[in-house]
Amino acid sequence: MAHHDDPSYPAEPLYQAREPIHPKAIHGRFRRFKDIVLLVAYGVFFLLPWVRWERGVGPDQAVMFDIPSRRYYLFDLVIHPQDMFLLAGFLILAAWLLFFVTGLVGRAFCGYFCFQTLWTDVFMKVEALVQGDRNKRMRLEKQPWNGEKIAKKGLTVAIWTLIAFWTGFTFTAYWADAPQLFVSFFTLDAVSAAYITTGILTATTLIAAGFAREQVCIYMCPYARFQSVMFDKETLLVSYDAARGEGEAGRQPLKQGLMTLEERHAQGVGDCIDCKLCVQVCPTGIDIRDGLQLECISCGLCIDACDQIMTKRGWPTGLIRYASEQELETGEKPNLLKFRTIGYGVATVAATVLLLYGIFARAPADFSVQQVRQPLFTTLASGDIQNNYNVKINNKLQEPLEFDLAIDGLPEATLSVVGDFDSLEVPADGSRKYLVHVRAPRDAQVERREIQFVLTEENGRIEPLEHDASFVFR
Numbered sequence: 331m332a333h334h335d336d337p338s339y340p341a342e343p344l345y346q347a348r349e350p351i352h353p354k355a356i357h358g359r360f361r362r363f364k365d366i367v368l369l370v371a372y373g374v375f376f377l378l379p380w381v382r383w384e385r386g387v388g389p390d391q392a393v394m395f396d397i398p399s400r401r402y403y404l405f406d407l408v409i410h411p412q413d414m415f416l417l418a419g420f421l422i423l424a425a426w427l428l429f430f431v432t433g434l435v436g437r438a439f440c441g442y443f444c445f446q447t448l449w450t451d452v453f454m455k456v457e458a459l460v461q462g463d464r465n466k467r468m469r470l471e472k473q474p475w476n477g478e479k480i481a482k483k484g485l486t487v488a489i490w491t492l493i494a495f496w497t498g499f500t501f502t503a504y505w506a507d508a509p510q511l512f513v514s515f516f517t518l519d520a521v522s523a524a525y526i527t528t529g530i531l532t533a534t535t536l537i538a539a540g541f542a543r544e545q546v547c548i549y550m551c552p553y554a555r556f557q558s559v560m561f562d563k564e565t566l567l568v569s570y571d572a573a574r575g576e577g578e579a580g581r582q583p584l585k586q587g588l589m590t591l592e593e594r595h596a597q598g599v600g601d602c603i604d605c606k607l608c609v610q611v612c613p614t615g616i617d618i619r620d621g622l623q624l625e626c627i628s629c630g631l632c633i634d635a636c637d638q639i640m641t642k643r644g645w646p647t648g649l650i651r652y653a654s655e656q657e658l659e660t661g662e663k664p665n666l667l668k669f670r671t672i673g674y675g676v677a678t679v680a681a682t683v684l685l686l687y688g689i690f691a692r693a694p695a696d697f698s699v700q701q702v703r704q705p706l707f708t709t710l711a712s713g714d715i716q717n718n719y720n721v722k723i724n725n726k727l728q729e730p731l732e733f734d735l736a737i738d739g740l741p742e743a744t745l746s747v748v749g750d751f752d753s754l755e756v757p758a759d760g761s762r763k764y765l766v767h768v769r770a771p772r773d774a775q776v777e778r779r780e781i782q783f784v785l786t787e788e789n790g791r792i793e794p795l796e797h798d799a800s801f802v803f804r
Contacts, residue, residue, distance in 0.1 A: 349615070350471055353611050353612060360631060386759070391403065391507055394507070427678050435565070436565055446546050449535060452539070453543075461482050502527045568632065571658060576600040582604065605639055694726050695731060696726075701718070707804070719765075719766045725760055732789070740768070770801060
């Protein structure tokens, strides 16, 4: 009888209890690279809101997403609502770049650049600083709750909470003037959205980086699920060279008669000494020797661990390395210039070029014309027909502009602006609305005529702008 049909057999739990993972600290080129990326990422994220930047109009913050004024400030680049296509272009570029990198080196984004990885790394460094090395942390985890455990665990969580809070506050500071927000936040004068946003991000950062950790990468991140469709036999992945490591007789620890490569090879034993250091340093707790696994984030720490052991023994490194499935099976190096890589690369370059073109080719000003519908037209005492239009002019430059407005396509028409303006003035990085009257003699032959409004900057600093409209006779 199968176990699931046997009522006397104990039921299996629906959920497996999480086993805490305490990675061992390791040194090596991949650890150094991760630390460099971490320092750069933290420096950029935490310092940018405090960098000042002089502008003719707008806040003096280098990077700020100003929702009330509907402006995104990125140094000298000011993004207006009409420029939101740039956001779509940036997201497309990010997607293609992710596909391109994944096709080349697998899940490397997760291992080095993902926010979850960066914040988890810092939280684990704090844990090691307070609680000690891996062995001490494991002993502390197993021991009953006492004064030592409460003090160390409590201090760890307290520091985590401070980092999580400052992470949430820094994110909020991108949406307001950072120095002013700092003062108003801690004097309890900030808007409720600032406290809500900071509170939510504090909680999610603390939970994700402090307590969930690898569970986010394994169970919550969708990238872990669909990444494999972008792999092929030539994708470089963190891999264990089983042929070299296992040999014919499998892996064996160091012992009498198996201390040198010559002795091991003579008995058919592989180069792997089964020290399990690669498992101990893994942030997701897997054994890379079991082959490609969904949990692997390609951080390369197991490579550092294995290279460290091989170097100490005076043996060749690379037992664990970035290698393709094809290389491990046949010894043939992968061809990185394959069709898929070229396709992703071309798409990435094209998206980059289009995004840059969209940034540098943006019109310094634009305008819209909306015909007043009530009434659609008016017959004047002279017999002329009058149509009314709302004209809105947007100036994206950091200096004021003056425009002249004219009509094309309607002979003998006259144009006047309510308020008797000699020119249409628009402030720097601002907009103006004007009500315009257009009068023309009645034309009994037509009901409607297509016209063009032509907006000309008086000093010739920008090209004339045109906008199509229609004039209704009856």
